[in-house]
Amino acid sequence: MATDEGVRLLLIGPPGSGKGTQAKQLTERYRVPHISTGDMLREQIRKGTSLGEEAKGYINDGNLVPDELILSMLRVRLSQSDSQGGYVLDGFPRSHAQAEALDALLERQGQNIKAAILLVLDDETIVKRLCNRRVCPECGRVYHLINHPPKTEDRCDEYHCRATLIQRPDDNETAIRNRLRIYHEQTQPVVAFYKEKGLLKAIDASREILRVQIDIERALEG
Numbered sequence: 001m002a003t004d005e006g007v008r009l010l011l012i013g014p015p016g017s018g019k020g021t022q023a024k025q026l027t028e029r030y031r032v033p034h035i036s037t038g039d040m041l042r043e044q045i046r047k048g049t050s051l052g053e054e055a056k057g058y059i060n061d062g063n064l065v066p067d068e069l070i071l072s073m074l075r076v077r078l079s080q081s082d083s084q085g086g087y088v089l090d091g092f093p094r095s096h097a098q099a100e101a102l103d104a105l106l107e108r109q110g111q112n113i114k115a116a117i118l119l120v121l122d123d124e125t126i127v128k129r130l131c132n133r134r135v136c137p138e139c140g141r142v143y144h145l146i147n148h149p150p151k152t153e154d155r156c157d158e159y160h161c162r163a164t165l166i167q168r169p170d171d172n173e174t175a176i177r178n179r180l181r182i183y184h185e186q187t188q189p190v191v192a193f194y195k196e197k198g199l200l201k202a203i204d205a206s207r208e209i210l211r212v213q214i215d216i217e218r219a220l221e222g
């Protein structure tokens with residue numbers, strides 16, 4: 001019997017939980033690709049593929065992109081050669097139905113999810129983090145007024161940049177609380193699904209980046 005050694009990880013976490021940073025650490029540690037369904041959709045739309053056009057239609061009408069469309073995109077992506085040793089999947093599954101569908105897809109290929117990593121952070125901490133976030137519109141560097149302020153007020157530190165920092169329009173308290181409400185509604189059934197399977201690893205994401213990283217590694221190896 002062939003053994004399945006692929007490191008397939010799901011990364012679940014609210015906005016502002018450091019998910020992007022941890023995804024990057026995991027992909028480097030396990031030498032697997034970071035697969036984000038959101039990024040994939042945006043790429044399909046930018047390239048104007050038939051799938052992208054179809055997705056754009058739903059989005060422009062204010063609707064969710066149907067599961068079947070995301071799944072067919074994911075099916076192709078997961079069959080590519082760089083995904084054979086595993087991956088960090090981000091942004092999917094977003095519902096119980098999607099989790100079931102992913103499960104069925106993997107089962108057909110004789111593959112398993114190694115763990116579903118859940119970054120846990122309370123809403124008040126997230127609001128505080130995101131309200132104080134500033135970004136450079138030129139180079140994309142991210143600052144935090146309290147934890148990681150720019151050296152000169154409102155200016156990017158990068159020597160060749162020095163652009164005036166901005167606050168993203170959706171980084172205001174009302175928009176953040178709305179995003180969090182949607183996140184909790186969507187995530188709850190997915191978390192329950194993986195908890196029942198014994199695959200859920202809940203990690204305290206309120207601590208510093210390196211500490212969170214170590215906790216994830218321990219959870220995966222323990």
Ligand SMILES: [Zn+2]
Pocket residue numbers: 136137138139140141156157158161162163
């Ligand atoms: Zn900059």
